[in-house]
Amino acid sequence: MSDLLEDRDAWSMANCSIARTLAVVGTKSALLIMREAFFGTRRFDDFARRVGIGEPATAARLKELTAAGLLERFPYREPGQRTRSAYRLTAKGRDLYPVIMALRQWGDTWATDEQGPPVIVRHRDCGAPVHAVLRCENGHDIAPGDSVVDAGPGLIRTDAESA
Amino acid sequence: MSDLLEDRDAWSMANCSIARTLAVVGTKSALLIMREAFFGTRRFDDFARRVGIGEPATAARLKELTAAGLLERFPYREPGQRTRSAYRLTAKGRDLYPVIMALRQWGDTWATDEQGPPVIVRHRDCGAPVHAVLRCENGHDIAPGDSVVDAGPGLIRTDAESA
C-alpha cells in the first residue's frame, strides 16, 4: 500500500474517475434532472417545470443522459391519451444515488437557512434519516484523514519516477 | 412519515439543498479543485497544473471557494523563499469528501476503460478499499428504493394543498 499522496506529481489524473463522472453529469441541470428522476419524475414537462429550466435545456439534458445510459425512454399511455414517451432511471442512473444524497447532505449541513432542510430522506423500514457515509470493505467508518490513495491498474505515471 | 413522492407537485424545490450545494461547487473546475485539495494540493500553480485549467480559472475558483468557506488561505514559507499564500481545506470543505468519493465511485464503476480505475482509496488502518454508502441512523444500509422523502422544517408547499 503505497501512499501516492506523498508525490502527487509522479502521477496524472488524465483518466480520473471523478472527471469522467463530471463529463456525464457535470452541469447543474444534469444533476438536478437526476434529482427529479430519483423523486419519481418521468415526463418531459414535469422535468422542465420542477427543475426550473427551459425546454431546450431539458431536451438537451434528457437526450444526453439517455445517450449516456443513465435514463431510458419508455412509452406510456394514460387512459384516453395517445402513447407518449417518458424517462426512467436505469441501473447506471440509480447508482448515482450516493452522489445526490451526498450533495443533499452537504447542503443540509452547510447551506440551509434558519428554517432547516426542506426534505428529510428516511429509511422506508425504520423511519430513521439517511446519510451518505464512507466505509471500507471491512466495515470501518472513514473520516477524511483516515484514507490513503493507492495506485490502481489504470494509473498513469509521469516521467518523473516510478518508485 | 408522509411520503412526499406521492404528490411531487405539492411542494417546491426552491430551497433545495442539492441546488444550494451546486451553487457553490456546481462547476467541473470547482469540484476538480476540491479533488486536488483532498489529494493534498495547496499551492496556486499546483492546482492549475494538476486540474488542467488556466490560471484565470484557477484564481476565480480559489477565490470563490475561499469566499464560500470551503478553503482558507494561509501563509507558508519554504527555506530561502519569501512568505507565500496557499490554500487548505476547512471543516466545511472536508465535509465535501463524501461527494468526491461518490463521484469517484460512480466513475470507477461506470466510466473506466478496460484497465480499471487509476487510483484506489484505502482505509489507512486496514487497507481495505473505501466506498460511499447510504446508511440510516439506525445503522441499516439503504438501497435507492429503500428510502422515502419526508417533509423537513424548511419545506415550501405550493398552493395545491397542505394535507
Place this chain on the structure above:
DNA sequence: CACCTGGCTAATGCATACGAAAGCCAGCTA
C-alpha cells in the same frame, strides 16, 4: 540594486449553457 520566482490580474476571444418565444408534429377525441 537588478534579477528571479511564485502568485496572481487583465485583456481578448471562443465555446458552452441557458432562457424566452415560437413553431412543429403525432395521434387521440369530437
Place this chain on the structure above:
DNA sequence: TAGCTGGCTTTCGTATGCATTAGCCAGGTG
C-alpha cells in the same frame, strides 16, 4: 376532419466558463 395536447425543435440572444497571452507585484537572492 378539425381541434387539442404533450413532447419536443428552432431561433435568437445573453451569460457564464474557460484558454491564451501578457503583464504586474512583492520580496527574497546575488
